[in-house]
Amino acid sequence: MNNITIIGTTIDTLTAVGCLAEVGFKVKFVCLNTKLLKQIKNGNLKLVELEVQTIFEAQKNNIQLSDNIDEGLKDSDFIFLYFRSDELSSVEKILDKKPKQIIVNSSVFALGENEKLAKKNDKFVVFPNFIIKGKSVKSFKDPDRIILGGNEKYTKKVAQLLTPFYCKNRLTLMSIASSDLIKLATNAMLANRVSFVNEIAQIATQIGADIKTVCQGLGADKRIGHDYLNVGTGFGGYSLDYDVQGLVHSSKNFGCSTPLLDSVLTSNNHQxxxxxxxxxxxxxxxxxxxxxxxxxxxxxxxxxxxxxxxxxxxxxxxxxxxxxxxxxxxxxxxxxxxxxxxxxxxxxxxxxxxxxxxxxxxxxxxxxxxxxxxxxxxxxxxxxxxxxxxxxxxxxxxxxxxxxx
CATH class of the missing domain: 3.40.50.720 (NAD(P)-binding Rossmann-like Domain)
Structure with missing residues (x-):
């Protein structure tokens, strides 16, 4: 059984630690979130998602806790990274230590940044984070798909490691650029859908239609479906809002205009x-x-x-x-x-x-x-x-x- 080190600052790190430990891996958890680390050490971890807390605490005996990166890099076969989008420098510092293990990055950065990181380490694999807040454990253990970007020699090894969590038809290996774009484009697509139905709701109000029945009729079309057809006061959070903004900003750095995504952000702010x-x-x-x-x-x-x-x-x-x-x-x-x-x-x-x-x-x-x-x-x-x-x-x-x- 492989030894895994997971380094990060986010709550998603706990989900990955708990789920990987549950299937039998020996996991080192290097927690760089001071507040979170203190709660874990003091035994007063209080997470909103009870399932995440339950699986993490149930696997305590299979988890070696640390706040030392150098210690975490020893005697591991794979290193998983979970950092916020504004913590790119933290990943760069880890790669500067020239670890010999396969690096599996689940942090979300702007387009092009992961390719730069891969130049520091040819064993760098991107594993886009599709954990769904509120359904974290389920979405990690039973994902719709697993995307792995990088050198095929190493993506195949990561795929083998993750076999407890997917069927073969859910796995796709690809380039880092493609995996990055899939992650950001997924949330951009969902954001577009949310903004679309909110605009249809405005039309419904003016013409005397009822958006609830309109959405039922739209969702009944198999090409459309019912997901993300709930009207509301606009989307927020880190995933949709930040990822759409990040995609728009980084696309412009590559000389690409994004009029549709620009309008989605404008529409959402209005909503x-x-x-x-x-x-x-x-x-x-x-x-x-x-x-x-x-x-x-x-x-x-x-x-x-x-x-x-x-x-x-x-x-x-x-x-x-x-x-x-x-x-x-x-x-x-x-x-x-x-x-x-x-x-x-x-x-x-x-x-x-x-x-x-x-x-x-x-x-x-x-x-x-x-x-x-x-x-x-x-x-x-x-x-x-x-x-x-x-x-x-x-x-x-x-x-x-x-x-x-």
Whole structure:
């Protein structure tokens, strides 16, 4: 059985460590995230994704923990790297140590950077990270596909190492340039789909169509399917937002124009204010002194990350209008600009309206009676289209949702 060293700073590193250790590999984990390392050593690791924490803690006896890169490079057959896109220099420093092992890089960098890194080490293989936040363990253990870029001699060895996680028809070996582009293009394609359906929702609103039934009809076409046809307040996070921006920026460095992707980013920024515009119109362009509650701050459910989240833009524009903003998110416990409530019901005390920004599980079936009792005005602006308009009206709420009013 091969010995593996995994070096990194991200939560995805824990997923890789746990999953590889579970299938029997001896894993050295060089954790360069000081906060994360301290939590692990003190036995108080608290991750949002329970499955990641469970598999990592279950494999403790098969994991050698360290914060020393030189120690991690000893006696290993493969070195896996998981760094953020702004930590390119960390990977360069590791390669400068001239390790003799096969280097498997799952960090996402701008186009062309991995090819430069490969010139430092001919055993450099790119293994694009397709871990899905909220489904990290499942997406690592049962991926849609495994892409490996680099010298075929070494990509085949990495492929053999990863056989517990794929069927042969899910594996593709290719050049580093191709593997890099697949990773960024995948998220760009998904971002384009999200922005497309959000624009269709705007049209639906104006012509009196209902976006929910429109999406059902679109998704029924096998060429289209239902995935990523959920309207909302725009995409955020590291994967879609950062990767699209990274693809646009690095493409321009190669002399390529990206008008479609440019428009996707513009459209998405516009979409992040869609609930504000609905709220602004409802209150006749006078929001000063209003108390508005937010359900959800994270950019998606099952994560505490607010990176590029629509909530951040909503908060900024509401505060600029003199609004008293209060929020509740089961996973986000602080925001430097607004007060955070302790429950989904308490946040509604005496509010003029509620904005729903994240589809956390507990928001799907709330106690509508308590909600109505707590609110000064029972008005909901639903950015995730969680409820039935007819039901909400029957319950006595004024209910707005995207693509249907």
């Amino acid at each position: 992040k204010e869609v609930l504000f515009r609905m709220l602004w119109r409802h209150f006749a362009m006078d929001l000063k002194g209003k108390k508005i509650a937010l359900w959800g701050l994270s950019y998606k459910p099952n994560t505490s990350s607010t990176a590029n989240a629509p909530s951040l833009k909503i908060i900024d524009v509401l505060l600029a209008q003199g609004v008293n903003v209060i929020a509740y998110d089961p996973l986000v416990k602080k925001n430097e600009n607004i007060k955070i409530a302790t429950s989904a019901i308490d946040v509604l005390n005496d509010v003029d309206a509620l904005l729903i920004l994240t589809e956390h599980k507990e928001f799907f079936k709330p106690n509508f009676s308590k909600m109505k009792d707590n609110m000064k005005q029972p008005i909901i602006f639903d950015g995730r289209n969680l409820y039935s308009k007819n039901k909400m009206q029957d319950l006595g709420f004024t209910y707005y949702y995207i693509g249907g009013n």
